[in-house]
Amino acid sequence: MTTTEIRRGLDYKWIALSNTTLGILMATINSSILLIALPDIFRGIELNPLAPGNTSYFLWILMGFMLVTSVLVVSLGRIGDMYGRVKMFNLGFAIFTIFSILLSVTWMTGSSAALWIIVMRLGQGVGGAFLFANSSAILTDAFPQDQRGLALGINGVAAIGGSFIGLILGGVLAPIEWHLVFVVSAPIGAFGTVWSYLKLRDNGVRRKSRIDWTGNVLFALGLIGILTGIVYGLNPYGGHTMGWTRPFVLVCLLGGVLVLAIFVVVELKVAEPMFRLQLFRSRPFTMGNLSALLTALARGGLQFMLIIWLQGIWLPQHGYSFERTPLWAGIYLVPLTIGSLLAGPVSGRLADRFGARPFATAGALLSGIVFLLFNLLPMDFPYVPFAVLLFLVGLSIGMFMAPNTSSVMNSLPADQRGGGAGMLNTFQNSASVLSIGVFFTIITLGLAGSLPHALSTGLTAHGVSAAEAQSLSSLPPIGLLFASFLGFNPIQQLLPSASAAHVSAAQYQELTGRGFFPHLISGPFGDGLHLAFAMAAALCFLAAVFSWLRGRGTPPVHRSLLAETEEGLEGSADAVMQEAGAGAPLR
Helix, strand or coil, rough: CCHHHHHHHHHHHHHHHHHHHHHHHHHHHHHHHHHHHHHHHHHHHHCCCCCCCHHHHHHHHECCCCCHHHHHHHHHHHHHHHHHHHHHHHHHHHHHHHHHHHHHCCCEEEEHHHHHHHHHHHHHHHHHHHHHHHHHHHHHHHHCHHHHHHHHHHHHHHHHHHHHHHHHHHHHHHHHHHCCCHHCHHHHHHCCCCCCHHCCCCCCCCCCCCCCHHHHHHHHHEEEEHHHHHHHCCCCCCEEECCCCCCHHHHHHHHHHHHHHHHHHEEEEEEEECCHHHHHHHHHHHHHHHHHHHHHHHHHHHHHHHHHHHHHHHHHHHCCCCHHHHHHHHHHHHHHHHHHHHHHHHHHHHHHHHHCCCHHHHHHHHHHHHHHHHHCCCCCCCCHHHHHHHHHHHHHHHHHHHHHHHHHHCCCCCHHHHHHHHHHHHHHHHHHHHHHHHHHHHHHHHHHHHHHHHHHHHHCCCCCHHHHHHHHHCCCCHHHHHHHCCCCHHHHHHHHHHHHHEEECHHHHHHHHHHHHHHHHHHHHHHHHHHHHHHHHHHHHHHHHHHHHCCCCCCCCCHHHHHHHHHHHHHHHHHEEEEEECCCCCC
């Protein structure tokens, strides 16, 4: 080995980190930019979010990407173990870029445009699954054990930073031209594809084996069934507020669980399984995955609840028009991003020195405590304490994520890192989808009990006829929530003009002003929100228990700067001796 080769080996880990970080950054920018851009997208394709049947379009555009990545990351991680993680990562960059370009040329309107966007987003999800499934494994291959926490922490910071950048970009670009929110991913993806192809190399352990087609199909069908059932369970059905009793939803949920049970049986018997379930015999792996699942279940849906709290209630009450609320909701959530940015690399580096258990456990505990503190805030809260709690939530996320991921990855055999990383991502992504379903259900059921009467009473008090008020108050509450999330004034959508409402201009101005709907919804929404915070806190406390049960693990090997320098000099000396013909030194 020459001195140049040694230097390249030392430098490669930073090349791997920067390249995988770019991939995660691109994927997270694309996800968060959509949250802010959805109002302009719906207006651009001329689709009314309150119209019957359009709720499904909203849910699939919002959640389709996450559903696909949840289904595919384990399979693609396993394929990376077999055929090369870098090849799969490069392919992910290319697929993501192609579908970003196809999204940017959307030319249709109405339901056709919505279906096109959904299908292209699903294609992006395939590319994202390649990236998510292999990035952690590539970093684990590139970095020594005592530096993986730092690397994964920086990678996590990119995900959080991408979320913040996406919020700002979406707020700036979407009002100019909504197609631009998809265009922005194309040059990043093109550069990343070329750079990863030229610079990344496979230095992981490959294990050649046959693809377990039966396991792959069973896992995909089971997870698709469950996640699809969750999406359609949020839609109204018949005379019900939601669709959880709908036969199709029940078949999806129960059938999905049954298929996953068959998957477990098959994987235990097949010679070369898609995923080696024996890995769950490792306490760090099992407890790390369980705690990740529970924290994702606690946080995933609550992110949307916080956004609706800001967009549908707080911001309009503080002088912001409904059209401006998506951008300002992102800006007011910045303290959460700052907390995560600060805690991620620090906790990852500390976990490298002292082990993952204390930091991951403390992060989960802090999340639970902060969620309980949110319950002390009034619906029309002063911003400073709200910002402090957001900062603490971000801090707790950063404290948990990097050490937990590092602990899980360090527990895996070298030839199983892709599949193991895929399983961790599956737990997190599917739990986030489930979390959205659970928390939207809690909030919607709370609204269904009191909102119709409050809406009917409020409308009639402002001159709307009793028959018209009764008709409008019977609309599904979840449609009103989604309208608020998209930056639409629900009352203005329901009553497009004073003449349509048969009221005076002054009465119409009061009905469609910034105060009427937020005041109307704040009480019922607050009741459900308190229950959601309590449930999230309980899940975080349970996650802390599982995190602690992971055990101390293998004590990290901490090398001082002096030791690393000595090792480098020794390697250089060996190389010089070999080039001089002295042969390998005696050990």
